[in-house]
Amino acid sequence: MSTQPTIKDVARLAGVSIGTVDRVVHNRGKVSAHNQQAVQSAIDSLGYRPSRIASALVKRRSNTKIGVCISDVESEFWGEATRGVHLAREALLPFGVEVLEASTNSYHFRDQKRAIEQLLAQGVNALIVLPLQGKDSQLDALIPPEIPYATVIEDAPNSRRLFHIGPDDYAMGLLAGRLAHLYSGKGMKCVVLASNQIFCGTQGRICGFQDFLAKHDPTAEILEVCEISLDSERIGYQSIYEIAEAQMEKHPDMDVFYVTNGLTQWAAAAVKNHKKQGQILVFGFERTEMTYSFIHEGIIGATICQAPTQQWYNATMIMSSYLAGEREITNPIFNAECKILIEESLPFVRLDEISNL
Numbered sequence: 001m002s003t004q005p006t007i008k009d010v011a012r013l014a015g016v017s018i019g020t021v022d023r024v025v026h027n028r029g030k031v032s033a034h035n036q037q038a039v040q041s042a043i044d045s046l047g048y049r050p051s052r053i054a055s056a057l058v059k060r061r062s063n064t065k066i067g068v069c070i071s072d073v074e075s076e077f078w079g080e081a082t083r084g085v086h087l088a089r090e091a092l093l094p095f096g097v098e099v100l101e102a103s104t105n106s107y108h109f110r111d112q113k114r115a116i117e118q119l120l121a122q123g124v125n126a127l128i129v130l131p132l133q134g135k136d137s138q139l140d141a142l143i144p145p146e147i148p149y150a151t152v153i154e155d156a157p158n159s160r161r162l163f164h165i166g167p168d169d170y171a172m173g174l175l176a177g178r179l180a181h182l183y184s185g186k187g188m189k190c191v192v193l194a195s196n197q198i199f200c201g202t203q204g205r206i207c208g209f210q211d212f213l214a215k216h217d218p219t220a221e222i223l224e225v226c227e228i229s230l231d232s233e234r235i236g237y238q239s240i241y242e243i244a245e246a247q248m249e250k251h252p253d254m255d256v257f258y259v260t261n262g263l264t265q266w267a268a269a270a271v272k273n274h275k276k277q278g279q280i281l282v283f284g285f286e287r288t289e290m291t292y293s294f295i296h297e298g299i300i301g302a303t304i305c306q307a308p309t310q311q312w313y314n315a316t317m318i319m320s321s322y323l324a325g326e327r328e329i330t331n332p333i334f335n336a337e338c339k340i341l342i343e344e345s346l347p348f349v350r351l352d353e354i355s356n357l
Helices: 005-013 018-025 033-046 052-061 075-095 109-120 170-184 199-217 231-252 263-274 290-294 306-325
Strands: 064-071 097-104 126-129 151-152 163-166 190-194 221-228 258-260 281-285 300-305 333-335 340-342
Touching: 005 018, 005 033, 018 033, 018 075, 018 306, 033 231, 064 109, 064 306, 075 097, 075 109, 075 306, 097 109, 109 126, 126 306, 151 306, 170 199, 170 258, 170 281, 170 300, 190 199, 190 231, 199 221, 221 231, 231 258, 231 263, 258 263, 263 281, 263 290, 281 290, 290 300
Parallel strands: 064 097, 064 126, 126 151, 151 163, 163 333, 190 221, 190 258, 258 281, 281 300
Antiparallel strands: 300 340
């Protein structure tokens, strides 16, 4: 049986975007005479016919606007998250759903407040955000009650958020403790490098790590928990490097750095530059440009990665389905899949693939 041509096939043959095909098919918005002719020729050539289901969904979702407030402090990590938003935007274009973005270059709520107000002024029907205040979130006061919102990666558990997508941070802390214990053995002497300690996720990752050691290795010692300033990307990188340097000098017998977020490579760089390779192992989260090299060199023992692209894609698609009346939110918590990067898993762990809901 032959496969029916899709709107993507038409766009590919016509050499235009999916959105342009959608505007021609549903007579919505301006399209140049050249593109209209190209689209119509592709439709005729392929025998494309819009499905009645798709047309109904277009009518149901048209004029829907979803606002996404995302950070760009850690560009490599948040670049992956932004990619997920862009993929969702492309998928929703044929249904007349707009995905609007506003970014912040800090983790300060005052900046997020301005970004959210900007999105609200554009008439969004829903919001997707990263909460920045932990349990003391002011999102309920800022976002009108008729505007549903979802949280991604970091949660605001006592708020009226519609749903949350993110990792189980406490479980990830337990896993980090297990990995550090396996690699370092009993009696490790560890320094924790933690940014955004107000975040529920950061607290969960620290508590999980501590609880694992308390249960499985009472002889282990957490020497210090150091706050890492993340007022900007540059400050964050400089701060963790300098604090790692100071901690190695202060605790010459330490053998583990535990980094609670994606700044892991900078702690590893400090270890390498101070010739502590083989004496100190680094464990942390996410992946950045140098993560793979430091794992190969035996400086980073392992990182736990949470695939932000998939999380932000899922959040945008779920919110669209909810607004269209196609989905009920019966369980407000969607636990994100995480993967472990170690020397042996590097050849086959895939973090860039997106699976449809």
